[in-house]
Amino acid sequence: MSYFFYKKQDTFLHRLDPRTKIVSLLLLFTIAAATREIYIQIVFMLSLIALFFASRSTGSLRRMGTLFGTIAFMTFILWLFFYDGRVKMFSAGPVVIYKGAFYFSALFALRFVNLLLSGLLFLSVASIEDFSDSLVLFGVPYGVAFTFSLSFRLVTVFATAGSAIVEAQKVRGNDPDRGGILSRIRSYVPLLIPLIINGIKKAEILTLALESKGFSPGNKINLKGKYKFTAYDALVICAMFALSAAAIAAALA
Amino acid sequence: MKGIFSVWGKTRQIVLIAVTAAIYAGALIPFKAIQIVPGLTELRPASVFPVIFGIMFGPAAAWGAAIGNLIADFFGMLSPASAFGFLGNFLYAYIPFLIWNAFIKNEEVVMNLRQCAVFIFACLAASAVCALTVASGAALFKLAPFKVLLVIIFINNSLMSMVLGIILMKLLYKRLEKSGLFYERP
Numbered sequence: 001m002s003y004f005f006y007k008k009q010d011t012f013l014h015r016l017d018p019r020t021k022i023v024s025l026l027l028l029f030t031i032a033a034a035t036r037e038i039y040i041q042i043v044f045m046l047s048l049i050a051l052f053f054a055s056r057s058t059g060s061l062r063r064m065g066t067l068f069g070t071i072a073f074m075t076f077i078l079w080l081f082f083y084d085g086r087v088k089m090f091s092a093g094p095v096v097i098y099k100g101a102f103y104f105s106a107l108f109a110l111r112f113v114n115l116l117l118s119g120l121l122f123l124s125v126a127s128i129e130d131f132s133d134s135l136v137l138f139g140v141p142y143g144v145a146f147t148f149s150l151s152f153r154l155v156t157v158f159a160t161a162g163s164a165i166v167e168a169q170k171v172r173g174n175d176p177d178r179g180g181i182l183s184r185i186r187s188y189v190p191l192l193i194p195l196i197i198n199g200i201k202k203a204e205i206l207t208l209a210l211e212s213k214g215f216s217p218g219n220k221i222n223l224k225g226k227y228k229f230t231a232y233d234a235l236v237i238c239a240m241f242a243l244s245a246a247a248i249a250a251a252l253a
Numbered sequence: 254m255k256g257i258f259s260v261w262g263k264t265r266q267i268v269l270i271a272v273t274a275a276i277y278a279g280a281l282i283p284f285k286a287i288q289i290v291p292g293l294t295e296l297r298p299a300s301v302f303p304v305i306f307g308i309m310f311g312p313a314a315a316w317g318a319a320i321g322n323l324i325a326d327f328f329g330m331l332s333p334a335s336a337f338g339f340l341g342n343f344l345y346a347y348i349p350f351l352i353w354n355a356f357i358k359n360e361e362v363v364m365n366l367r368q369c370a371v372f373i374f375a376c377l378a379a380s381a382v383c384a385l386t387v388a389s390g391a392a393l394f395k396l397a398p399f400k401v402l403l404v405i406i407f408i409n410n411s412l413m414s415m416v417l418g419i420i421l422m423k424l425l426y427k428r429l430e431k432s433g434l435f436y437e438r439p
Contacts, residue, residue: 003314003328009348075397082398108395111299112332115394119331143261151274152327158279174379183295185416189424192417195280196425200432203272207265217321219263 003159004152005060012232013055013125018134020233021126027240032111038103041110043189055146056123068116072109075210079105095223102230133223144232150206158199165194256436257347266313273317278324282390297360300410301417304376307346308422309351309429312435315347337340337390345383345410350436362430369388372422375417380410381398398429 008014016024030047035041052061085098089224132149136142166176169191176187259268280299302321322342326335352375357368364372384406388416392399429435 005329060329061254062377067329078398078401079395082401090354105254111394114331115332115396119326119335120329121328123329124434143263143267147267147271147274147316151278151317151324152266154271155279156323162280176298181406182416185413186420187419189420191300192280192301192421193424195276196421197428199272199276200429200434203268203434204432206272207268208355210268212266215264217264217267229395232365237348 018130032114274321277321300413303346318346319343341386348379
């Protein structure tokens with residue numbers, strides 16, 4: 001089972017250079033964060049959803065839809081009560097709702113969801129390899145990019161080991177989902193110890209394996225020819241810069 | 254401070270960064286959060302890892318906590334706040350390392366009353382700094398009200414690391430010390 005969202009597909013978005021994907025993600029974040037009009041946030045959300053369809057990544061949307069919906073709802077409720085305006089619209093004891101709270105709560109909830117959707121789109125079209133290679137292409141030392149790549153690959157190993165430990169302990173009658181908060185916290189101890197010991201053993205073995213294969217943090221990796229920055233990449237980046245500049249200009253105006 | 258960046262020059266430390274990151278991120282998946290207010294307040298058992306790993310493995314664990322938190326965000330929660338999560342979790346592991354080393358010098362770790370007090374102080378200080386960093390980042394983008402997030406993150410991190418951390422330190426410290434992976438100041 002894969003815990004990540006990336007699926008190998010042959011779409012325009014998947015074919016983009018990894019550097020374009022990272023720069024575009026940052027610019028999508030900028031657009032979502034800078035936009036202060038609800039209708040523009042809605043148009044932005046619909047555009048992002050269209051990109052999910054274009055990249056055949058609607059499975060990611062289905063997987064995260066309920067969670068994003070809950071987050072949007074909670075964000076709306078929180079800002080409704082915590083928005084600090086000037087003119088009181090409603091007050092009952094300590095609860096005060098200011099004028100404009102509904103508008104800003106909806107705006108902030110939409111903004112949060114759009115930021116998450118931008119991130120999810122990136123995760124759906126960029127592989128772990130794309131991410132670690134782009135770090136190298138941006139000039140990050142190979143040792144750092146390698147650590148990211150290794151960590152991503154080990155997560156699945158530890159998550160699977162963790163699931164097995166949880167199931168094994170449940171069979172022995174240690175169910176962390178039962179009892180009060182403190183007893184539930186304590187019941188996690190027998191679950192965490194094997195995971196830690198297993199991890200440290202793996203660190204010792206991995207160090208030996210890497211050193212025996214000549215790995216050194218100072219090594220360089222040659223990615224020449226693996227990725228090609230095409231005219232499409234340039235076009236996408238130009239379009240994203242233009243949209244971000246428009247969003248910032250509108251926000252400043 | 255020098256040790257923060259020098260860990261990137263050693264294979265053993267790089268592996269330790271990757272393993273601590275993967276354990277932290279990997280534990281977030283199977284070890285379900287204990288919901289207090291669904292969708293708003295929860296306790297994550299994995300919050301104990303940065304603190305105990307920070308004390309044991311030093312700067313490598315701090316980088317591991319930062320990368321582990323970023324990887325956890327790659328399960329669908331990637332946003333600009335992830336950058337603040339990266340910094341917050343780095344400090345969440347690095348501060349206990351600094352506090353522990355300032356108070357506990359060359360003595361056997363048996364988690365006596367004094368060592369437990371230092372550990373609790375380290376947990377509270379680290380949780381407060383982490384909460385402040387992450388809540389500031391989230392508030393900057395108006396993702397959540399600052400006060401709410403500050404309190405939630407502080408309670409989540411401090412409660413879990415204090416309760417689970419003391420037990421795990423008592424059970425694991427000596428055992429893991431033998432692995433020879435503990436951080437030694439250059």
